[in-house]
Amino acid sequence: MDNRITGALLMFVFLSMTITYALFIEDGRGSFGLFISWPSFLIVAGGGGGIIFMRKHTYQEHELGLRLKNELILAGWLGFLIGLVLTFEGMRWVPSLFHLGPGIAAAAITPYYGYLCGTIVEAFFTKDVKSIVLSRSEEEE
Numbered sequence: 001m002d003n004r005i006t007g008a009l010l011m012f013v014f015l016s017m018t019i020t021y022a023l024f025i026e027d028g029r030g031s032f033g034l035f036i037s038w039p040s041f042l043i044v045a046g047g048g049g050g051i052i053f054m055r056k057h058t059y060q061e062h063e064l065g066l067r068l069k070n071e072l073i074l075a076g077w078l079g080f081l082i083g084l085v086l087t088f089e090g091m092r093w094v095p096s097l098f099h100l101g102p103g104i105a106a107a108a109i110t111p112y113y114g115y116l117c118g119t120i121v122e123a124f125f126t127k128d129v130k131s132i133v134l135s136r137s138e139e140e141e
Contacts, residue, residue, distance in 0.1 A: 004123045011119070030105075040079055040109040044117055047075030065126030069118035076114020083107025 019035065022028040051071040052064075059067045087103030 007123065008120055011116075015116075034105065035109065035112075037106070037109045037113075040113050043079035043082065043110055044072055044075045044113040047078055048072035048114070048117075051075060062127040065122040065124065068125060069122035072118035072121060073111070073114040076111040076118075079110030079114070080107050083110060 019032065023030065023032070048068065048071040051074060052068050055067070055071070083103070084107050087100065087107060
C-alpha cells in the first residue's frame with residue numbers, strides 16, 4: 001500500500017480514537033456531529049480552490065500540493081473569522097454570553113478542516129521532487 005494512503009488512514013484512525021476517548025472516557029461534552037459541518041467544508045474547499053485558481057499563474061506545476069495546502073489553511077482561518085463575526089453579531093446583553101462557547105466551537109471547525117484537508121492534499125498532489133530532478137537531468141543529456 002502506498003505510504004500516503006497508509007498515513008492518511010493512520011491519521012483518521014488516531015484522530016477518531018482521540019475524539020472517541022475525549023467524548024466517552026473523559027466525559028467530554030458534545031458528540032461526533034460537532035466535527036461534521038458542510039458549511040465549514042464548503043468554505044475550506046471552495047475558498048481554497050478559488051484562491052489557488054486566482055493565484056494559478058504564480059506557482060510551478062510540481063508545487064500544486066504545497067500551494068493548495070497553504071490556501072486551504074488560509075480559507076480555514078477566513079472561515080473562522082466569518083464564524084466569529086456571526087457569533088459576536090448578536091451579542092448585546094450578558095445572557096448572550098452563554099452562546100459564546102458553542103459559537104466559537106462551531107467557528108473552530110474551519111481551521112480544523114483547513115489543516116486536515118491541506119495535509120492530505122499536499123501528500124497526494126505534490127509531485128516527487130526527486131523524479132522531477134532526475135527527469136530534467138536526463139533531458140539535459
